[in-house]
Amino acid sequence: MTATTAQAPILRARNVHKAFGNNEVLKGIDMDIAPSEVVAILGPSGSGKSTLLRCINRLEEINKGFIEVDGEQIGYKLQGDRLVALSSGAIARQRSKMGMVFQSFNLFPHMTVLQNVIEAPVGVHGVKRREAIELATDLIAKVGLADKLNAYPRQLSGGQQQRVAIARALAVKPKILLFDEPTSALDPELVGEVLETMRGLAKQGLTMIVVTHEIGFAREAADRVIFMDGGHIVEQGKPEDILVNPQRERTREFLRRVL
């Protein structure tokens, strides 16, 4: 079931399969995401949720099925009735529509906070440097780090680094924001500031797919919760249904363990 909306989905995934050698990680995922929808993907480790996210921006190549973002198939192009693999340049252009926040932040350590945030807008999207700096300064202020513009990532705490990473993802004005366990590498006392930032974004109407272990965030901020296990979507629906009254035994068991 998808969120009931009249708009065309911004992301469509159909029968997505992904295997690493003999290890099949995704076993047929179907998923639609509506514009402005906030989707939290929950599931035990090894359930394939991070892999699904990485397949969406083609950090991993899928083996079967297809993924479409904003009406364009990721990694391929239909020419007549032939499906042709795209060049790395064309894939780069498709990726530039998405922003990604990683579990381990992955800020560029040799660049300052400001340089990190303007790198993709200037280098990939061709935004004028002055405009990029203006937008970046604004975004960095929004994540509460206005005084850290010229700091290097290693001079920041984990929570601050992740907030910069969020600003960096926002700076490309993405159609979809992908979060890959954004709080899993943080000390417990720093999780709150990052979740707070993400809640703010959810309210602004950004399309977000959040792979997370934070049940609280899923409950408060997500429009829909998807529960994955063993490479399948086990069940999905409104957070109040899935988290309070799950239908499947596997979901219940997972929630018992994490709550």
Place this chain on the structure above:
Amino acid sequence: MVDVSSTQPLSRPEALPDRQSDDLRDVAGAHRPIPKGKVLLWVVVLLFAADFARAVATNDNFGWPVVAEFFFNTTVLEGLWVTIWLAVVSMILGVMLGLPLAIARMSNDPLAKSISGLFVWFFRGTPLLVQLILWYNLSFLFPQISLSIPFGPSLAAWNANDLITPITAAIIGLALNEAAYMAEIIRGGLLSVERGQRETAEAFGMKPMRALWRVVIPQAMRSIVPPSGNQFISMIKATSLVSVIAMADLLYSVQSIYNRNFEVIPLLMVAVIWYLLIVSVLSAIQSRIERYYARGDQQRVVFDAPETVTTQEEAPL
């Protein structure tokens, strides 16, 4: 007699009043005796050093006046210049060729990978001196060098004897040899950068070459620069090998002088001092470059100020 309280069992009865003795215990004012053994070692080492310096300075065989006379000799300076530009040009060519070789070696393309591997295998596997002599004598192997379509007609042709002069043989020999070593140094540097960095750059839509140039290489430089500096220093000295193919480098120049005046040692001293001077300058430049590429790593120096620690708790958004 002062009453000794049970909470301060270490203070002796004759000690000064407590507060004052606590002040004396402040480690900031501690006296640090110099270990006698260390002083002795310093004295012995410095004595030997002074004696050695005296022996060198007073030994007439070094011929210091001759050293001074020839230090700025035109032939020597010309040789010095050849050594420097030969090293610089070969190093630049070596890096320019080494970078694509390193990238090719790390790629998934079997052709690129094996060509690069073969190149490194050959040019690292044979002595530089042999390579130089081979290049110099290339005309014995290929009297005619031509640019042609494989198995097809020739587009342009040169006589190898015209093409291969001492200069071209020296540059080709040094640069190709250097490229093989630089390829391995650069490959090591690229491997040292975390995989996630490249992935992140690509996730943001950077093309592979841009990701490499903007994200991976600047980080790889931290581990590329020290061995490259090392490599450049060996290159400076390796240029002395070109004296065998009659290229007038620093060593060749001093040799040509002492072959006439027989002042072998003083002229070798001239060369030694010049080599050491160049290498010292290079080392200084290298440490500046290293500091530049370490700029993201300076947290201890710049940002340990207390006010930045407290800002961690500030409210986001």
